[in-house]
Amino acid sequence: MLDENLKAQLTAYMEKLTQPIELVASLDDSDKARELDALLDQIASTSERITRRDGDDARRPSFRIVRAGTDVSVGFAGIPMGHEFTSLVLALLQVGGHPVKVDGELANQVRDLEGEFVFETYMSLSCQSCPDTVQALNAMSVLNSNISHVAIDGALFQDEVEAREVMSVPTIFLNGKPFGQGRMTVEELVAKLDSGAAEREAGKIANKDAFDVLVVGGGPAGSAAAIYAARKGIRTGVAAERFGGQVLDTLSIENFISVKYTEGPQLATALEQHVREYDVDVMNLQRATKLVPASEPGGLIEVQLENGASLKSKSVILATGARWRQMGVPGEEQYRTKGVAYCPHCDGPLYKGKRVAVIGGGNSGVEAAIDLAGIVEHVTLVEFDTQMRADEVLQRKLRSLPNVDILLNAQTTEVLGDGQKATGLVYRDRGTGETHTVELAGIFVQIGLLPNTEWLKGSPVELSARGEIVIDERGQTSVPGVLAAGDATTVPYKQIVIAMGAGSTAALGAFDHLIRTSAPAAAQAA
Structure with missing residues (x-):
């Protein structure tokens, strides 16, 4: 062995x-x-x-x-x-x-x-x-x-x-x-x-002094922002729902410059260890629910948390990242983790010898279909467009597999189930308008990312039509003292290395904002 x-x-x-x-x-x-x-x-x-x-x-x-x-x-x-x-x-x-x-x-x-x-x-x-x-x-x-x-x-x-x-x-x-x-x-x-742990943690958070920079999010962008801010010698905090973010769900990483190969959980661990090398107050398992801008120029910005506590800071960097996009069809939520899955590497072995579908014809979808084809009995790839968007080399590999069917110009309209688990899906042929049913044991959804910005809707922070935080070249948002970085923003390419650079930029932008305001956060909080 x-x-x-x-x-x-x-x-x-x-x-x-x-x-x-x-x-x-x-x-x-x-x-x-x-x-x-x-x-x-x-x-x-x-x-x-x-x-x-x-x-x-x-x-x-x-x-x-x-x-x-x-x-x-x-x-x-x-x-x-x-x-x-x-x-x-x-x-x-x-x-x-x-x-x-x-x-x-x-x-x-x-x-x-x-x-x-x-x-x-x-x-x-x-x-x-x-x-x-x-x-x-x-x-x-x-x-x-x-x-x-x-x-x-x-x-x-x-x-x-x-x-x-x-x-x-x-x-x-x-x-x-x-x-x-x-x-x-x-x-x-x-x-x-x-049951009392969350309440005790909320009490501890409520008693914290104000920060100079508060980073919301602990993925690559948030980690880079925290490190760059802490190195400036200013009071830095990180409030993260789960440290590592979407990277935790990434299997292989082969395009992180200078590192030939790593895996998401390993990189997430390295990010957290690096952040903790500095004087950064890391608050994990904290979900932000509301942003309250400063009431006056140079004042404190408030971030309210799900547990009822709130944090205040002279500047805030929003790095809440993104999550897997859902199909939004009947049955999807009901059978989530009961046949509807989002990680083929994790859940694929559970479907050995069964029939499954992959939704999405981009690189992620085609790679998932290729991997699953080596485990399951049969894979049906369902693509909304008239052609797949994956790299040609991946498409050739997929088409060479004998146990894969490809459905193009097909819109998934429903996930079917027996009340306990998924049993199939319904799709509409966008060319003819006809509907078809495919019997399946599992459905793997691979249709891109959705920014984690719902909590900002109704706030003064400007969002794009896709829900992304609108930023400028310095990472600044529409609210003074509030910056943003990473996959939650309008940056066009959602990549780890780009998110890290954006987080660093936002931290430098926050520091630039601070030196142009009157007093350190601790003094204002007093």
Whole structure:
């Protein structure tokens, strides 16, 4: 399972173990069980602190990593390679006594949770969003022995997936009942488990002094803006709904200049680490709901948050990014995560051997169709226009695949379902006006981005007809002291490197605004 180079790296990591651990394996006579058996042997050989024994879990093949003589453990059902290999390494280290990298106050919140929490997470090895959730729950189970967690490879346990109607990953069950879907951090999990956490956080935010620069959003644009502002030595804050933004949902990045290849979650982690190198007040899980401009020139701008708190600042940089655009047809919202999906890399393995559709003929849609064609029985690509807009090399590849149909000049009008899951779609032939039904198990929507600016509607900030924030060459908006950057703005090309440059520009523009106003924010707040 592990080549010599990877085994050498793992051996080096295992030198950090301070507590003995046991690999408790529950195997059967399947090929996957034999693969897992070999992997566990290799892991055990990397350290004298690691031993093996047989287990009796009903879910096979699976294994638990147990701190010897304690109730501390982490479980995996399947073989955690691919994107989950890092989760495996971290679990080995953390169960083996290596410190869990969680903020001290947050770690105490986890330790103080009362009750029994049995978590199960269905993931896929090709999902770039799943490791964050798996690692968060693993860390919590190490910090609090009343919390247990097992990460389950949905592609390997198809019977469970179908019985529990899991149609997107990651999907989390708590004590046998659905708990959540999508990427979740320790902060998000604790906030959902601890009903008083949000209220306490709102109280802390309400007592903060005013900022010189407040960045709303934590993606590439927001991160760059925060770094450039902090380097000017001014009081800087970041309020982000989820740090990393849309980058967290991006699989491979091959056009980030000077970096040949990286993946979205890795880049998001690097962005946050870089921001935290500076004196920046990062407030995560904060959704902005209203912008109140300064009442007088040079006054404080207010950003109201969903939790009832508000922040004030001499200048504000809006970097709220964008999200996947939805079709806006009947049935889409009803069957979201129940057959309607937006991440083919994450959810594709759940549809192995089934028929699916991809909506959209741009690069994202065609790439998704190509990837899915290697997993599922059949792919139908539905494009609204009379021709696909993807690069010609991608179109040639798509047309060469025997299990792909392409529907052009076709408008999706409805998602069909049986009340529990999607079963097909209806499309209208725009040439003839006729409607047709296609029976499907999954529909992957890939039709572009929508700016996260709904909260600005009705404010003085000018928006374009598409809802984008109108900015000038300095990142300035129609409101003095309010700047914007990234995919939420009228910048014509939505690219990570462009968003970073725009964030830097906006920060410099904010600093320019500040030196032309009277006093620092703290003085005005007083």
